[in-house]
Amino acid sequence: MALLDVNGLQIFYGDLQAVFDMNFTVADGEAVALVGANGAGKSTFLKALVGLNEERHGAVHFDGVDISQMPAEEVSRLGLIMVPEGRLLFDSLTIEENLLMGSVNRRKGSWTLRRVFDLFPILEERRRMFPGQLSGGQQQMAAIGRALMSNPRLLLCDEISLGLAPVVVEQIYRSFADIRREGTAVVLVEQDVKRALATSERIYCLLKGRVSLTGPAQGLQPEQLTHAYFGN
Amino acid sequence: MACAAVLIAVIAGAPFLLNEGILRLATECLLLLTMAQMWNLLAGYAGLVSLGHQVFIAFGAYALFLTSGWLEVTPIWVLPVAPLVAAAVAAIIAFPLFRLRDAYFSIAMWVFAEIIGAFTMKSQAVGGTSGVPLATSKLIDFDWFEPTMFWLAGGLTLITIAALYKMMTSSFGLGLMSVRDNDLAAMSVGVDVRHNRFIAFVLSAAGCGLAGALSFMGNLFIAPLAAFDVNWSVYMMFIVIIGGIGTLEGPILGVIIFFGLRELMTGPLGLSGGWYLVGLGIIAVVVMIVAPRGIWPVLRDRLGVRLLDVHRAAPRPAAATMLPGASERVTG
Amino acid sequence: MIWVETLINGALLGGLYGLLGIGLALVFGVMRVVNIAHGEFMVLSAFCAVLLSNLFPQVSPLLMLIPVIALSFAVGWLYQAAIVNRVVTSPDPLSPLLLTFGVSVILRNVMVEIFGADVRSLQVGELSRASLEIAGLNIGIMPLLTLVLAALLFMALQLVLRHTEFGRIVRATADRRDIVRLSGVKPDRVYNYVMGLSLALGAIGGVLLAVRSSFTPFSGAERLLIAFEVVVLGGLGSFWGALLGGIALGMAQLIGLKIDPNAGLLYAHLLFFIMLLIRPSGLVSSRV
Structure with missing residues (x-):
């Protein structure tokens, strides 16, 4: 059985419908890329999964538990954790305190402050600083670290390479090998399609709120993807 | 139009049909309605909640009592003094107060009212804590006092509502409402937020000053505890x-x-x-x-x-089309 | 010499005023709500203390602080859960203001009807008259104890907010209400605790102020205005700033009373208003 099983999900954004009849699965330990143009509904979908968007209808099961109408604070305790777009760190908390916020209601698991610092050594150096004093890449590492601190079974990453230098993006993506070694499944929402494909096993492409393509990440025809990404 | 004529007729005729107690109550209702409309102009349309509006009521009322006493004329003839004084005070204190937003504005208004109230109680020239009676009450024709009060209150209410209706359908009103709905959006379509707020604040003070003056004139007496309540x-x-x-x-x-x-x-x-x-x-x-x-x-x-009902379209895209001269700034 | 004494007594009073402000600042810092009913809750706690000390005349009224603090915490929790949380995320920033103002009117008039409009005070006997003679200056023991207590409470609050998980959660919730939910935290629940804490701190201020000067059900407005001025003068959000703001107001008030015995809070209000004129920046936003 899939770890995450989404069936016929409809998501609304005020009066507008943002996602239509979405089917989506992630197996235990799997890495799945979710790509699509701006405004395709990727972020809305992730927010709805973790319970930050309340206007949703359809079946969503995580590890067999129905989470379709569960509030965000309960979803996170099950181990479905999002790294939000734009990092959204807590500005008046130090980096270390930001990381500790991830462990407030943590599941049992192997991620600790120590291990996050081993994964991103720069964070240990900057542990007493505030997010505003860090570079974008370091902030992104802190946001990922905060999510890891709660020992996720499935990590949802929203646009983690946005606005970062290629070298930094490279470094962050390298860390995924470590993260996945724990058996953590990952969903990557990315603008950078090439990188997303290289890191994942399966891909979903969203177009105007609907799944326009799904299949294995490797061996995908470029024109097939272009068509699914831009339509027509 | 027909509706307005009926209302005017009703207000003109009411004093001949109602007894004095009911007439007094009706006058009180109308004056409080005017004040509420003025408070609403500020809170409902300009987004500024004032918890110190009693200060304008007090300024209007004291201005009326004092001017009428100095000039020794029937208070009705010096009524215009009340809104003018209240408006002038509002225009002056707008400068420090408009730097504050939301609750800060509200409470600072309240503190201002407390300060003026405390000074009034200390000043023997305006009667101190015990207050002053209306010095010119002997000039009032008491046979017609209650009806006159009612007519003044009724007239004020009708004029206020008509003026607000007119204002809210004008470009000023639309600009004001877009301010309430969204500061940034309004500014981005060229509405001068500060200016509109300032005008609403001064008008609101003037209206409360006049209604307050009428209210205390009806009592023939004013004391700070009641005025600055x-x-x-x-x-x-x-x-x-x-x-x-x-x-x-x-x-x-x-x-x-x-x-x-x-x-x-x-x-x-x-x-x-x-x-x-x-x-x-x-x-x-x-x-x-x-x-x-x-x-x-x-x-x-x-x-x-x-x-x-003031026609109120969605503030975002509609505001741009309704405000002449504003849309060019956006596109340009 | 008499002026030095006035200044010192003003500073001691300021500790108490700082306590009035701190609860208001806490709620504002965490949920961006100015709780207009804060003053009425303080008066309510003073009434509770009077009631309790009438019931148990053999117990020192200052010991009544303990049950009153506990009660205030519970009241704050319920107030937040039942009322304030319903509008705290309203898109209109005026909603919490109007709502808490409405609650303040209800509370004030309920107190008038239940306790009557008479002037009350809390008697602590000898302690309120005891004083120290230092270098020719006459310093009251009670005001001195109050200032020390205020400083200790400020330190304790600072420690809790800076160095405990609860404090971390409160600060994180103040920063990003939605994102703490991803850590399994219920922001409404955090707000309940914060309001409880705020009213508990308010209760300490309210009871101690009732020892110092008499009060009526109408005293809430005065207390709110003082609390608000303390918070604004202190630079919003900084706890030590609130203590300094309180001291400035306390001095202004006592100097005013020396000049004019009937001045009441006039000089404190004036100081606040003048500060608005000359130092408006930094008045608008900041965090805990």
């Missing part, structure tokens, strides 16, 4: 909140509920004024939680009635 703001706020903030009909409905409840609770039910305020407060709190825009908008949508 924060309950003036409480009444205005409750009337607007319960009736419907940001609508012209809301305060009318609010005043009906305000006086209806008062007459019911303090009359047949025999409860004290304190319990009446508790009851009113509970209604206001429940309305704020259940229907944050007030009762009138709910009724309007249920019944589909339109009385003085």
Whole structure:
């Protein structure tokens, strides 16, 4: 059985419908890329999964538990954790305190402050600083670290390479090998399609709120993807 | 038009049909309605909640009492002094107060009212804590006093509502409402937010000054504890909140509920004024939680009635098309 | 010499005023709500203390602080859960203001009807008259104890907010209400605790102020205005700033009373208003 099983999900954004009849699965330990143009509904979908968007209808099961109408604070305790777009760190908390916020209601698991610092050594150096004093890449590492601190079974990453230098993006993506070694499944929402494909096993492409393509990440025809990404 | 003519006829004829007690109550209703409309102009349309509006009522009333005494003329002839003084005070204090937003503005207004109230109590020239009677009351023709008060209050109410209606359908009103809905959006389409707020603030003060002057003129006496009573703001706020903030009909409905409840609770039910305020407060709190825009908008949508509905389109894209000269700045 | 004494007594009073402000600042810092009913809750706690000390005349009224603090915490929790949380995320920033103002009117008039409009005070006997003679200056023991208590409470609050998980959660919730939910935290629940804490701190201020000067059900407005001025003068959000703001107001008030015995809070209000004129920046936003 899939770890995450989404069936016929409809998501609304005020009066507008943002996602239509979405089917989506992630197996235990799997890495799945979710790509699509701006405004395709990727972020809305992730927010709805973790319970930050309340206007949703359809079946969503995580590890067999129905989470379709569960509030965000309960979803996170099950181990479905999002790294939000734009990092959204807590500005008046130090980096270390930001990381500790991830462990407030943590599941049992192997991620600790120590291990996050081993994964991103720069964070240990900057542990007493505030997010505003860090570079974008370091902030992104802190946001990922905060999510890891709660020992996720499935990590949802929203646009983690946005606005970062290629070298930094490279470094962050390298860390995924470590993260996945724990058996953590990952969903990557990315603008950078090439990188997303290289890191994942399966891909979903969203177009105007609907799944326009799904299949294995490797061996995908470029024109097939272009068509699914831009339509027509 | 026909409707306005009927209203004018009703107000002109009422004193001949009603007894003095009811007439006095009606005058009180109309004056409080005017004040509530003025508070609503500021809170409902300009987004500024004042908890110190009693200061304008007091300024208007004291201005009337003092000027009438100095010039030794019937208070009615110096009525225009009241709104002018209140407006001038508002224009001056707008400078420090407009630097503050939201609750800070509200409470700073309150502190300002407290300061002026404290100075008034200290100043023997204006009667200190014991207050002053209307020095020129001997010039008043008491046979026609209550009817005249009623006509003045009625006239003021009609003019206020007509003027607000006119204003809210003008480009100034639309600009003001876009300010309330969204500062940034309004600024981005070229509405001068500060300027519009300033005008609303001064007008609101002037209206309260005039209504306050009339109210205390009817009592022939003024004292600081009554004039600077924060309950003036409480009444205005409750009337607007319960009736419907940001609508012209809301305060009318609010005043009906305000006086209806008062007459019911303090009359047949025999409860004290304190319990009446508790009851009113509970209604206001429940309305704020259940229907944050007030009762009138709910009724309007249920019944589909339109009385003085100011055509209000969505503030975002519509504002740009409705404000002449604004759209060019956006596109240009 | 008499002026030095006035200044010192003003500073001691300021500790108490700082306590009035701190609860208001806490709620504002965490949920961006100015709780207009804060003053009425303080008066309510003073009434509770009077009631309790009438029931148990053999117990020192200052010991009544303990049950009153506990009660205030519970009241704050319920107040937040039942009322304030319903509008705290309203898109209209005026909603919480109007709502808490409505609650203040209800509370004030309920107190008038239940306790009457008479002037009350809390008697602590000898302690309120005891004083120290230092270098020719006459310093009251009670005001001195109050200032020390205020400083200790400020330190304790600072420690809790800076160095405990609860404090971390409160600060994180103040920063990003939605994102703490991703850590399994219920922001409404955090707000309940914060309001409880705020009213508990308010209760300490309210009871101690009732020892110092008499009060009526109408005193809430005065207390709210003082609390608000303390918070604004202190630069919003900084706890030590609130203590300094309180001291400035306390001095202004006592100097004013020396000049004019009937001045009441006039000089404190004036100081606040003048500060608005000359130092408006930094008045608008900041965090805990």
